Amino acid sequence: MKINEIYYEKINEKLYVGEHESGLKVYVFPKKDFSKKHAYFMTEYGSVFNSFIDENGEIVKKPLGIAHFLEHKIFEESEGNIFEKFALLGANVNAYTKFESTTYNFSTVDNFYKALKLLIEFVQKPYITEENVEKEKGIIEQEIKMYLDDPDWKVYFNALKAIYKDNEVREDIAGSVESIKEITKDDLMECYNYFYSPANMIIFVIGDVDKDKVFDTVNNSLSEEFIGRKIVPEVIFKEENKNVNLKEIHEYMDVSQAKFIFGFKDTRKYSVKELYRRSFAIKIAIVSAFGVSSSFYNNAYENGLIDESFSSEHSFSKYYLHTIFGGESDYPNELYRKVLEEINRIKKEGFDLESLTRIKRKFTGRYIASFNSLQSIASLFTDYYIKGINSFEYLDVLENISPDYIKEVFDDHFDTDDSVISIIESEGK
Amino acid sequence: MINDIKIVEINKKIRLHLIESSKFKTDLIGIYIKRPLKESEASMNAVLTRMLERGTMKYKTTKEFNEKLDDLYGAVLVSDVHKYGEKHVFQFKMQIPDKKYIDSENIFEESIEMLNEMINNPLLIDGTFNEEFLKQEKRNLIQTIKSIKDDKVTYAIHKCIENMCENEPYRISQNGSVDEVEKINSENLYQHYRKVLKTSPIDICVIGDMEFDYIEKIIRKKLIFERDEIIKIDREKTDVEVNEVKLIEEEMDVTQAKLTLGYRTNIRYEDANYEASVLFASILGGGASSKLFNEIREEKSLCYYIYAKLEKFKSIMLIAAGINSKDKEEVIELIKNSILKIQNGEISDEELKIAKKSVISSLKARSDYPNSFINYYYDQTLTRKNIDIGKTIKKYQSISINEIVEASKKIKLDTIHFIKEKVHLNEN
Numbered sequence: 101m102k103i104n105e106i107y108y109e110k111i112n113e114k115l116y117v118g119e120h121e122s123g124l125k126v127y128v129f130p131k132k133d134f135s136k137k138h139a140y141f142m143t144e145y146g147s148v149f150n151s152f153i154d155e156n157g158e159i160v161k162k163p164l165g166i167a168h169f170l171e172h173k174i175f176e177e178s179e180g181n182i183f184e185k186f187a188l189l190g191a192n193v194n195a196y197t198k199f200e201s202t203t204y205n206f207s208t209v210d211n212f213y214k215a216l217k218l219l220i221e222f223v224q225k226p227y228i229t230e231e232n233v234e235k236e237k238g239i240i241e242q243e244i245k246m247y248l249d250d251p252d253w254k255v256y257f258n259a260l261k262a263i264y265k266d267n268e269v270r271e272d273i274a275g276s277v278e279s280i281k282e283i284t285k286d287d288l289m290e291c292y293n294y295f296y297s298p299a300n301m302i303i304f305v306i307g308d309v310d311k312d313k314v315f316d317t318v319n320n321s322l323s324e325e326f327i328g329r330k331i332v333p334e335v336i337f338k339e340e341n342k343n344v345n346l347k348e349i350h351e352y353m354d355v356s357q358a359k360f361i362f363g364f365k366d367t368r369k370y371s372v373k374e375l376y377r378r379s380f381a382i383k384i385a386i387v388s389a390f391g392v393s394s395s396f397y398n399n400a401y402e403n404g405l406i407d408e409s410f411s412s413e414h415s416f417s418k419y420y421l422h423t424i425f426g427g428e429s430d431y432p433n434e435l436y437r438k439v440l441e442e443i444n445r446i447k448k449e450g451f452d453l454e455s456l457t458r459i460k461r462k463f464t465g466r467y468i469a470s471f472n473s474l475q476s477i478a479s480l481f482t483d484y485y486i487k488g489i490n491s492f493e494y495l496d497v498l499e500n501i502s503p504d505y506i507k508e509v510f511d512d513h514f515d516t517d518d519s520v521i522s523i524i525e526s527e528g529k
Numbered sequence: 530m531i532n533d534i535k536i537v538e539i540n541k542k543i544r545l546h547l548i549e550s551s552k553f554k555t556d557l558i559g560i561y562i563k564r565p566l567k568e569s570e571a572s573m574n575a576v577l578t579r580m581l582e583r584g585t586m587k588y589k590t591t592k593e594f595n596e597k598l599d600d601l602y603g604a605v606l607v608s609d610v611h612k613y614g615e616k617h618v619f620q621f622k623m624q625i626p627d628k629k630y631i632d633s634e635n636i637f638e639e640s641i642e643m644l645n646e647m648i649n650n651p652l653l654i655d656g657t658f659n660e661e662f663l664k665q666e667k668r669n670l671i672q673t674i675k676s677i678k679d680d681k682v683t684y685a686i687h688k689c690i691e692n693m694c695e696n697e698p699y700r701i702s703q704n705g706s707v708d709e710v711e712k713i714n715s716e717n718l719y720q721h722y723r724k725v726l727k728t729s730p731i732d733i734c735v736i737g738d739m740e741f742d743y744i745e746k747i748i749r750k751k752l753i754f755e756r757d758e759i760i761k762i763d764r765e766k767t768d769v770e771v772n773e774v775k776l777i778e779e780e781m782d783v784t785q786a787k788l789t790l791g792y793r794t795n796i797r798y799e800d801a802n803y804e805a806s807v808l809f810a811s812i813l814g815g816g817a818s819s820k821l822f823n824e825i826r827e828e829k830s831l832c833y834y835i836y837a838k839l840e841k842f843k844s845i846m847l848i849a850a851g852i853n854s855k856d857k858e859e860v861i862e863l864i865k866n867s868i869l870k871i872q873n874g875e876i877s878d879e880e881l882k883i884a885k886k887s888v889i890s891s892l893k894a895r896s897d898y899p900n901s902f903i904n905y906y907y908d909q910t911l912t913r914k915n916i917d918i919g920k921t922i923k924k925y926q927s928i929s930i931n932e933i934v935e936a937s938k939k940i941k942l943d944t945i946h947f948i949k950e951k952v953h954l955n956e957n
Contacts, residue, residue, distance in 0.1 A: 136897050469605070469625075
C-alpha cells in the first residue's frame with residue numbers, strides 16, 4: 101500500500117492516506133488519548149442508484165429501497181451472529197444508507213484491530229438466501245412504518261417530492277412497503293457484486309490507533325474475491341427539470357402545530373471546487389439572513405410567526421443542490437411570504453457586512469469545536485468524500501469567501517418565483 | 530483521558546468542580562442548579578430557562594444576546610431543565626473553542642461574564658421580567674408540551690410513565706403542564722427565580738485544558754450568586770406496591786402500534802445489587818445482541834425496534850417496541866418469556882460477557898465527550914457514588930450470573946400501555 105501523510109496546521113491534526121493496488125482507499129486520522137476508536141467502511145452506493153448499465157451494456161432497473169435492503173442483508177452470516185461477534189469484542193456495529201452511500205461502522209475501546217478485521221471481512225462476504233430475504237421484509241416493513249408516523253420526516257420527504265420530479269432523492273431511502281416486496285436474492289447479489297468493489301469503497305479510521313497496524317490489518321483482511329471485483333457500472337440519472345415539480349404540497353396528520361418546509365433548488369452542473377465554494381457562500385448567507393442573530397429571526401419570533409424550531413439547511417452533492425427552511429408555525433403561509441420578501445429585500449439592499457464577518461467567525465469556532473467528537477469528524481469526512489471534497493480544507497475555503505461572492509451566489513441561488521412550500525397540519529385547523 | 534480533578538466550595542453550597550483534560554479543542558462550563566420536581570414549580574423552571582435566553586441588562590435584545598455568542602466564536606450556550614428522577618435540575622452550559630486555536634486571549638473570561646449576565650443579571654423592566662417576552666415564551670412552552678404527541682415513539686413512553694406513576698411526582702414531565710404554565714405571571718415568576726438562585730444547591734463544572742488557579746480566580750471574580758438558607762431535597766420513593774397490572778389502551782392516527790411495558794425493579798442505586806440490575810436490563814434489551822432483539826425481531830420479524838431501559842433514580846425499567854396491532858398479545862408473551870428465561874438462569878457466558886463489555890466500554894468512553902463526562906460526573910455526585918470510573922468498572926467485572934438472576938427476580942410488571950391505530954369507518 102502506498103501511504104501519504106498530510107498535516108493540517110490550523111487544526112494541528114494529521115491524516116494518513118493509503119492506497120491499495122485494488123483501488124481501495126484507506127484513511128487514518130490519529131486522535132491521541134481518546135478511549136473509543138471508530139472505523140467506517142463505506143461504498144459509494146446509495147438509495148438513488150437504482151438504474152445502471154451492466155457489464156453487457158444493458159440498462160438495469162432495480163426496485164426502490166434496494167441499497168437499504170442490501171445494507172440489512174450484509175449483516176447475515178452463514179454461521180453465528182455478527183452483532184454478537186462484535187459485542188464479544190466490546191464493539192458496537194452499525195450501518196446506515198444515505199442517498200449516495202452505504203456505510204458500515206463500529207466503535208470500540210478494546211480489541212480494535214480484531215474488530216477492524218471482522219468489519220472488513222463481513223462486508224466482503226454476505227450470506228444471502230431466498231429464505232432470509234423473505235424474513236427481512238417484515239422487519240423493513242416495520243422500519244418504513246415507523247418513519248411514516250413521524251411528521252418531521254414526512255414534511256421533509258414531501259418537500260423533496262415537490263422540489264424534484266425525476267431525481268430519486270425524492271424517494272424514501274428504504275423504498276416503500278410495496279417496492280421492497282419485489283426485491284429478490286438475485287437483485288441483491290447483482291448490486292452487491294457491482295457496487296461493493298474496492299475502487300468504489302473507502303475505509304476511514306479515527307482514534308488513538310497505530311497507523312501502520314491499521315494499514316497492515318486492512319492488507320491482511322482483503323479477500324482475493326473482493327480484490328478481483330473490477331467493474332463498477334455506470335449509474336443512470338434522469339435529467340431533472342430546471343423548475344420545481346410542485347409549488348405546494350400539503351398533507352394532514354395528527355400534529356399539535358403545523359410543520360413546514362420551504363425549498364429552493366438549482367439543477368445546474370458545477371465543478372467540485374465551484375460547488376464547494378458556492379455551498380459555503382449559501383450557508384453563510386442563510387445563517388446571516390435567517391439565523392438566530394438576524395433581524396428577520398428576531399422579528400418573526402417576537403411576532404409569533406416562528407419558534408426556536410425555525411432553521412435553514414443547505415444540501416448539495418454531485419446529483420442535487422437545494423436549500424430548505426423548516427420549523428413549526430401557526431401561520432406557515434404568512435411566514436413563507438415573509439421569507440420570500442426578505443430574500444428579495446436582501447437582493448436589493450445587500451447584506452449586513454458586520455453580520456457576515458460574525459457568521460464566518462462562528463463557523464470557524466464551531467468547526468474547531470467539532471474536533472471534540474470523533475463521530476463528527478468521521479461523518480463530515482465521509483459525507484464530503486462522496487461529494488469529492490476534503491473536509492479538512494474547510495478553514496482554508498472559509499477564509500477565501502468574500503462578501504461580494506456571497507451576495508452574488510445568494511442572488512443567483514434564490515429564485516422567489518420557483519420555490520416550494522410543504523405543510524403537514526391537523527385536519528380542521 | 531481525565532488528567533486531574535479538584536473540588537472547591539466557593540460559597541454556601543456552591544461547589545466548583547475543576548476537571549483537566551488536554552485532548553479537547555474546547556472549554557466547557559456547566560452550571561447545575563438543583564430543585565425538587567414539583568407540580569407547582571416545574572413549569573416555572575421550564576419557562577425561566579427560556580426567558581433567560583431572551584436578553585440581559587447588558588444585551589437588551591435577543592438579537593444582541595445572540596450576536597455576542599457569534600462574536601465568541603460561535604459559543605454554544607444552552608439553558609434548560611432536566612428530570613433526574615424526582616429532582617428538577619437547571620443546566621446552563623457554555624462551550625467555546627479553547628484560546629490555543631483562535632485569536633482571542635480572553636475568551637474564557639468573556640464567556641464567564643456572559644454566563645453571569647444571563648443567570649444573575651437577566652433583562653428586567655421595572656424590577657420584573659418583560660411581559661411581552663413572557664407571553665411569547667409561555668405560548669412556545671405550551672406548544673412544546675402539546676407537541677410531545679407528534680413523536681409517537683416518545684409519546685408512548687411518556688404516557689406509560691404518566692399512568693404508572695400517577696400518584697408520584699415522577700409523573701410530572703420536565704416542562705410541567707399547560708395548566709401550570711397558564712398560571713405564570715411576571716411577578717410570581719421573578720419571585721420564584723430569586724428563590725431558586727438563593728436557596729438551591731449549585732454545582733459548577735469546568736472541563737478543559739487550563740490552569741485550575743486561573744479558572745478558580747475568574748469564576749470567583751465573575752460568577753456571583755446571592756445566598757440564603759439552602760433547601761433539602763428528598764430521595765425518590767422506590768418501594769411501590771403493585772397489586773394489579775394496569776392495562777391502558779389508546780387509539781391514535783398511527784401506522785405502527787406502540788407497546789410499552791413499565792416494571793418496578795425494586796433495586797435502588799444505593800443497593801449492593803444495583804450493578805447486577807443494570808446488567809440484567811442490558812442482557813434483556815440492551816442492543817442488537819439482547820434477548821428481546823433476537824427473539825422478537827430477528828427470529829419472529831415482529832418489530833424493527835425493541836429495547837429495555839433502566840431509570841436509575843426511580844428504579845423503573847421500561848420496555849418499548851413498535852409493532853403491528855394484531856401482534857400485541859404475542860409480543861407481550863414473548864417479552865414475559867424472555868424475562869422468565871433470565872429468572873430461570875438461562876444466561877450464557879457470552880451474554881454475560883457482552884453485557885459487561887457494553888456497560889464497561891460506555892463507562893470508559895465517558896471521558897471522550899466533555900458534555901457527557903460532566904453530566905456523568907454530576908450524576909455520580911447526586912447519588913454519592915464513586916466518581917472513580919476505574920472502581921466502578923471493577924465492580925461490574927466482579928458480578929456473577931447468579932447475582933443477575935437474583936436481581937431479575939425482584940422486578941414486577943406495573944403497567945402495560947398500548948397505542949393502536951384508529952379504525953376508520955366508512956372508508957374503503
